[in-house]
Amino acid sequence: MDLGKAIKKLPEHEPRADLWERIDADLRADAVIDQALDDLPVLEPKADAWEQIAGKLEAEATSVQPLWARSLRWVAAAAVVLLMIGVWRVWQADSDEKVTIAYATETVEIEPESGPEPFAPAADQKAERFIREQCAQQTVVCQKPEVKELKYQLDELNTRKAGLAEQLALFGNDPVLVQAQIKIENERAEVTKELVRILTI
Amino acid sequence: MAQRLLFERYKRAMFSVALRILNDNDHANDALQDAFVEVFRHLDSFRFQSTLGAWIKIIVVRQSLRKRQLEWRFETIDEERHDQAVEVPDTVTGEALDAAIRSLPDGARTVFVLAEVEGYKHHEIAAMLNISEGTCKSQVSYARKLLRRKLAELI
Numbered sequence: 001m002d003l004g005k006a007i008k009k010l011p012e013h014e015p016r017a018d019l020w021e022r023i024d025a026d027l028r029a030d031a032v033i034d035q036a037l038d039d040l041p042v043l044e045p046k047a048d049a050w051e052q053i054a055g056k057l058e059a060e061a062t063s064v065q066p067l068w069a070r071s072l073r074w075v076a077a078a079a080v081v082l083l084m085i086g087v088w089r090v091w092q093a094d095s096d097e098k099v100t101i102a103y104a105t106e107t108v109e110i111e112p113e114s115g116p117e118p119f120a121p122a123a124d125q126k127a128e129r130f131i132r133e134q135c136a137q138q139t140v141v142c143q144k145p146e147v148k149e150l151k152y153q154l155d156e157l158n159t160r161k162a163g164l165a166e167q168l169a170l171f172g173n174d175p176v177l178v179q180a181q182i183k184i185e186n187e188r189a190e191v192t193k194e195l196v197r198i199l200t201i
Numbered sequence: 202m203a204q205r206l207l208f209e210r211y212k213r214a215m216f217s218v219a220l221r222i223l224n225d226n227d228h229a230n231d232a233l234q235d236a237f238v239e240v241f242r243h244l245d246s247f248r249f250q251s252t253l254g255a256w257i258k259i260i261v262v263r264q265s266l267r268k269r270q271l272e273w274r275f276e277t278i279d280e281e282r283h284d285q286a287v288e289v290p291d292t293v294t295g296e297a298l299d300a301a302i303r304s305l306p307d308g309a310r311t312v313f314v315l316a317e318v319e320g321y322k323h324h325e326i327a328a329m330l331n332i333s334e335g336t337c338k339s340q341v342s343y344a345r346k347l348l349r350r351k352l353a354e355l356i
Binding site: 035043050055057163166 | 206208209213215220230234237242246247256266286287288293294302317318319327328329331332333349353
């Protein structure tokens with residue numbers, strides 16, 4: 001007997017007798033919770049909260065932020081851009097050649113209030129197109145578990161990147177969002193680099 | 202003073218968010234303070250792509266998450282131990298639910314508050330906490346299971 005027929009003949013099993021009562025109880029409980037969510041109390045901060053904020057704003061107005069702290073994220077952004085360019089050069093070269101990638105970090109002085117620059121979108125697209133094309137040609141390599149895993153990781157990172165981009169567009173350059181974006185870009189660069197390395201062996 | 206009026210208008214709603222995330226009065230006050238300083242520092246960069254309240258709230262949420270600093274730990278429910286049907290009374294008040302939320306484990310509480318109380322989408326929360334959407338969804342489900350059990354004990 002083939003597997004398909006055997007699967008169709010698999011026996012059905014009886015769930016526990018009180019299963020519906022449990023589902024029904026959960027649904028009713030969720031409805032009660034949802035209703036109570038609308039009545040959650042509004043909580044009060046400390047009475048002197050405003051005085052603390054006003055004091056801090058006044059103190060900040062008279063202090064100077066060190067330049068290195070403000071430009072640090074742009075250093076990271078520049079490093080990612082250079083890394084992506086390095087990856088792009090790997091696949092531009094013939095695969096038989098021994099390729100050496102040189103990395104350098106440069107400080108880019110940019111007005112901090114302006115929005116974060118996208119991370120070399122052209123290099124991103126080229127890297128991903130290269131991976132797609134290689135996988136179309138080298139189907140055996142792309143079936144390897146490590147390649148599948150890396151591609152899955154890249155997809156996941158792309159999804160997270162898109163989510164962050166939406167939030168950045170909505171809420172502006174929140175420092176945590178920008179940090180998360182840099183982290184994701186670094187991870188993407190690492191995964192892309194590894195994929196390109198495997199596909200060019 | 203315009204800044205003071207803005208603070209007075211939003212302080213309770215924003216403090217409630219911070220306190221529910223941090224579960225600590227002092228830390229929540231610190232987060233609120235830092236968040237409003239950031240709000241006033243960057244008010245000129247507000248682009249009206251959301252409501253002002255939503256913009257302030259995301260800053261409060263991020264300050265609260267930054268204050269927490271610890272690595273997130275997400276518990277999972279032990280199905281064998283908690284497989285009994287529970288009856289939650291219809292008379293559950295907002296205060297009772299608030300207390301039950303505050304008793305949840307950190308990870309589940311934060312995800313539940315962001316998703317169910319503050320209305321953020323799973324992918325937004327996943328990005329905020331650097332977790333997968335799957336973890337986010339399972340923690341909301343876990344939080345609900347724990348809340349049902351805690352509220353059932355009110356009977």
